[in-house]
Amino acid sequence: MAAELETHDYDVLIVGAGGAGLRAAIAAREAGLRTAIICKSLFGKAHTVMAEGGIAASMGNVNSHDSWQVHFRDTMRGGKFLNSWRMAELHAKEAPDRVWELETYGALFDRTPDGRISQRNFGGHEYPRLAHVGDRTGLELIRTMQQKIVSLQQDDQRESGDPEARLKVFAEVTITDLLQDETGTIAGAFGYFRESGRFVRFNAPAVVLATGGIGKSFKVTSNSWEYTGDGHALALRAGSTLVNMEFIQFHPTGMVWPPSVKGILVTESVRGDGGVLKNSEGKRFMFDYVPDVFRGQYAQTEEEGDRWYTDPDNNKRPPELLPRDEVARAINSEVKAGRGSPHGGVFLDIASRRSAEEILKKLPSMHHQFKELADVDITQEAMEVGPTCHYVMGGVEVDPDTAAAARVPGLFAAGEVSGGMHGSNRLGGNSLSDLLVFGARAGAGAAAYVKGLGEARPAAPQSALDAAATTALAPFEEEGGENPYTLHQEMQQTMNDLVGIIRKAEEIEAALTKLEELKERAKHLTVEGHRQFNPGWHLALDLRNMLAVSECVARAALLRQESRGGHTRDDYPKMDASWRGRNLICSTEGDGVRVEEQPMPPMRGDLLDLFQRDELAKYLTPEELAAVGAAGDVKGATEPTDGSGS
Amino acid sequence: MSYDAKFRVWRGDASGGELVDYTVEVNDGEVVLDIIHRLQATQSGDLAVRWNCKAGKCGSCSAEVNGIPRLMCMTRMSTFTETETVTVTPMRAFPVIRDLVTDVSFNYEKARQIPAFAPPEGVAPGEYRMQQVDVERSQEFRKCIECFLCQNTCHVVRDHEENKEAFAGPRFLIRAAELDMHPLDARDDRADFARDAQGIGMCNITKCCTEVCPEHIRITDNGIIPMKERVVGKRYDPLVWLGNKIGRRKP
Numbered sequence: 001m002a003a004e005l006e007t008h009d010y011d012v013l014i015v016g017a018g019g020a021g022l023r024a025a026i027a028a029r030e031a032g033l034r035t036a037i038i039c040k041s042l043f044g045k046a047h048t049v050m051a052e053g054g055i056a057a058s059m060g061n062v063n064s065h066d067s068w069q070v071h072f073r074d075t076m077r078g079g080k081f082l083n084s085w086r087m088a089e090l091h092a093k094e095a096p097d098r099v100w101e102l103e104t105y106g107a108l109f110d111r112t113p114d115g116r117i118s119q120r121n122f123g124g125h126e127y128p129r130l131a132h133v134g135d136r137t138g139l140e141l142i143r144t145m146q147q148k149i150v151s152l153q154q155d156d157q158r159e160s161g162d163p164e165a166r167l168k169v170f171a172e173v174t175i176t177d178l179l180q181d182e183t184g185t186i187a188g189a190f191g192y193f194r195e196s197g198r199f200v201r202f203n204a205p206a207v208v209l210a211t212g213g214i215g216k217s218f219k220v221t222s223n224s225w226e227y228t229g230d231g232h233a234l235a236l237r238a239g240s241t242l243v244n245m246e247f248i249q250f251h252p253t254g255m256v257w258p259p260s261v262k263g264i265l266v267t268e269s270v271r272g273d274g275g276v277l278k279n280s281e282g283k284r285f286m287f288d289y290v291p292d293v294f295r296g297q298y299a300q301t302e303e304e305g306d307r308w309y310t311d312p313d314n315n316k317r318p319p320e321l322l323p324r325d326e327v328a329r330a331i332n333s334e335v336k337a338g339r340g341s342p343h344g345g346v347f348l349d350i351a352s353r354r355s356a357e358e359i360l361k362k363l364p365s366m367h368h369q370f371k372e373l374a375d376v377d378i379t380q381e382a383m384e385v386g387p388t389c390h391y392v393m394g395g396v397e398v399d400p401d402t403a404a405a406a407r408v409p410g411l412f413a414a415g416e417v418s419g420g421m422h423g424s425n426r427l428g429g430n431s432l433s434d435l436l437v438f439g440a441r442a443g444a445g446a447a448a449y450v451k452g453l454g455e456a457r458p459a460a461p462q463s464a465l466d467a468a469a470t471t472a473l474a475p476f477e478e479e480g481g482e483n484p485y486t487l488h489q490e491m492q493q494t495m496n497d498l499v500g501i502i503r504k505a506e507e508i509e510a511a512l513t514k515l516e517e518l519k520e521r522a523k524h525l526t527v528e529g530h531r532q533f534n535p536g537w538h539l540a541l542d543l544r545n546m547l548a549v550s551e552c553v554a555r556a557a558l559l560r561q562e563s564r565g566g567h568t569r570d571d572y573p574k575m576d577a578s579w580r581g582r583n584l585i586c587s588t589e590g591d592g593v594r595v596e597e598q599p600m601p602p603m604r605g606d607l608l609d610l611f612q613r614d615e616l617a618k619y620l621t622p623e624e625l626a627a628v629g630a631a632g633d634v635k636g637a638t639e640p641t642d643g644s645g646s
Numbered sequence: 647m648s649y650d651a652k653f654r655v656w657r658g659d660a661s662g663g664e665l666v667d668y669t670v671e672v673n674d675g676e677v678v679l680d681i682i683h684r685l686q687a688t689q690s691g692d693l694a695v696r697w698n699c700k701a702g703k704c705g706s707c708s709a710e711v712n713g714i715p716r717l718m719c720m721t722r723m724s725t726f727t728e729t730e731t732v733t734v735t736p737m738r739a740f741p742v743i744r745d746l747v748t749d750v751s752f753n754y755e756k757a758r759q760i761p762a763f764a765p766p767e768g769v770a771p772g773e774y775r776m777q778q779v780d781v782e783r784s785q786e787f788r789k790c791i792e793c794f795l796c797q798n799t800c801h802v803v804r805d806h807e808e809n810k811e812a813f814a815g816p817r818f819l820i821r822a823a824e825l826d827m828h829p830l831d832a833r834d835d836r837a838d839f840a841r842d843a844q845g846i847g848m849c850n851i852t853k854c855c856t857e858v859c860p861e862h863i864r865i866t867d868n869g870i871i872p873m874k875e876r877v878v879g880k881r882y883d884p885l886v887w888l889g890n891k892i893g894r895r896k897p
């Protein structure tokens with residue numbers, strides 16, 4: 001075993017090469033540290049490329065009333081006040097700088113008439129706020145940072161003759177275990193090359209998890225094969241904790257037909273640019289689904305909603321642009337009530353509302369996607385759409401300022417794999433900005449940690465490596481075991497049916513029983529063939545991560561007895577203020593998962609002052625509200641979309 | 647709504663391989679990649695294939711379907727008859743790793759040779775000003791999803807391994823064009839680079855790259871031909887030549 005183990009030494013190891021991972025790598029390398037990037041696919045293929053709408057940042061290029069305070073407020077409202085307010089604050093403050101920085105790397109965003117970065121409207125955002133490139137913003141972000149990394153490598157080439165002296169990308173490598181010393185401090189990571197199946201050991205005192213989400217645990221998802229919750233599970237197994245795992249975002253508009261593309265995303269920009277949702281009776285049903293907390297902030301008539309696109313200062317936005325959780329639930333209700341489209345969704349219509357020319361200009365990828373995959377011309381007919389598992393709000397519990405993971409020194413996390421920032425529901429556009437803001441912070445946090453260690457380098461015992469290798473090879477040892485593809489399908493079906501968009505106690509309990517059964521069966525998997533680029537083997541190894549993460553989702557979902565954001569309980573349909581101040585924290589216990597409540601730190605006074613008292617009353621308990629202070633103390637709070645700028 | 651299709655898939659590795667016949671179920675609305683996945687799940691768990699997004703956005707599942715370079719996720723089964731045998735082989739211009747997976751590192755090496763975007767001096771972040779009409783020229787090339795189908799189909803390298811050293815391929819010629827057309831890129835030697843280091847002269851504009859591009863980028867017309875014109879202009883225009891001789895040295 002030892003003879004074939006390739007070993008590399010780095011200061012910082014970044015696991016994941018999407019937006020957060022690449023931004024973290026740039027930060028660590030710019031801090032002077034030797035940095036490695038682990039990429040599960042080829043470099044530049046990360047799931048971030050799927051992000052369509054844009055990057056939320058209050059640059060105020062289109063509406064000068066925008067500011068970090070308004071962005072912060074929108075983010076907290078979208079997350080139903082369960083967000084880590086410190087993360088939401090840092091995010092809102094730093095997003096504009098992170099976007100402008102991309103232009104110095106060569107990014108080419110769409111422009112305003114005066115030559116600045118254009119910004120578009122999106123659900124839950126009070127002002128046009130999303131920097132974008134048509135509907136392929138994520139691709140631009142990845143390509144830009146990929147090219148920045150090449151540029152840093154060219155600098156090293158000039159300085160030392162070796163482009164990979166301080167920054168190297170390991171493509172098609174999967175990390176299966178983190179390595180720790182006897183105290184639990186991070187010492188590196190263990191994994192394999194997909195191409196050869198050979199094992200590889202990275203010695204590194206700091207590891208940044210940037211592995212993205214968990215969508216592959218669900219049957220209908222917009223996520224790619226890579227989204228198997230690797231980082232979530234690695235953190236759990238290393239002794240760190242996950243927060244908010246019950247909150248899963250079902251994007252309201254995924255494709256529903258043909259079956260092979262079910263779940264693939266239809267960007268929210270379709271609605272931001274004028275598209276509306278209709279049921280089989282041709283009714284714009286979203287006007288019937290504006291919840292109390294948002295009443296007064298959205299248009300009540302179609303006429304007002306339509307005027308908003310051209311005169312947002314004097315009209316309220318249409319309810320199609322409510323936060324994603326509200327829209328997803330509304331679609332779910334319409335379909336359940338028998339007013340769905342032929343393939344079990346609803347209609348998303350932009351054809352009757354915008355010219356073909358305008359649609360082609362603003363939504364070229366959507367036009368292409370529907371034309372090629374469904375043979376539907378969206379300039380002529382309506383799309384059929386329905387909810388799809390899109391994003392996990394929950395993730396590794398981190399320190400907001402440094403992105404350091406709870407309980408494990410040397411471990412950091414950024415992007416979708418981290419939790420807290422988005423509370424119970426993420427606003428569209430806040431993901432790409434999250435990647436940039438906390439990617440940069442995680443890279444800097446890891447660099448500062450490594451510098452603080454001085455010469456010390458924690459080392460993992462040989463037994464840890466042996467154990468990691470044995471676990472990874474197990475599916476080749478067993479004969480007559482189960483097919484990993486079959487287990488995966490059963491798990492996806494279970495999560496989709498029983499812990500999906502609408503949940504209740506009996507169903508979640510049934511899911512937990514099924515997950516226990518799958519966990520047992522997963523101990524006896526058999527894969528055919530050998531170690532060279534063997535997808536069956538890769539799935540067998542990913543499966544234990546998906547099972548661990550699914551258990552977290554189910555256990556936390558069972559415990560939280562209320563409905564909020566991306567967690568809807570049929571048996572507890574109301575949002576309950578007494579639950580707002582409580583985070584649910586998952587940790588490893590035996591070969592299962594333990595969930596505990598943990599109180600949230602109270603929000604800082606100057607941030608509370610950004611809200612009007614009657615809005616706070618919708619979220620806080622009477623006791624919390626009393627502690628905020630008397631009415632009249634609040635300053636700076638304005639009703640959304642009044643545009644007064646006062 | 648479903649039928650059994652005949653598939654022939656190339657199985658093997660660097661040491662050799664062969665086309666293997668399969669009979670596999672096909673359902674309404676499916677694409678070639680769905681069928682490859684069904685083979686994996688039901689008949690051949692170790693069939694190697696790259697894929698990520700399954701929506702034509704990541705450029706991972708490039709292969710040759712009945713000899714034509716395509717993304718498998720964007721090739722609908724309805725384009726074949728039910729009796730037709732569908733043959734899937736790996737991209738030919740790159741060394742095979744296993745089955746449908748090829749070693750595309752050539753492309754990453756070429757990418758690293760292109761001088762990066764040079765930010766304009768004295769312009770602070772947030773102060774960049776560009777007109778939409780100007781950024782659109784480069785934006786067309788930034789739509790590239792790096793599927794490398796253009797690289798695979800380009801006859802300069804497709805059956806000529808020996809040309810790979812001197813020729814960067816269409817994907818990286820449009821990268822050079824993109825930087826050349828970037829309104830704020832501070833370098834003025836992009837065309838020189840395309841001529842001296844990327845071998846743009848080897849391209850004889852047969853437009854095969856444009857034909858296979860799944861993003862419909864007009865690689866030849868909007869990227870390569872304008873770059874060729876710039877090369878010619880810089881080199882043979884006597885005024886430009888004189889200006890270069892007596893003018894400021896290039897950075």
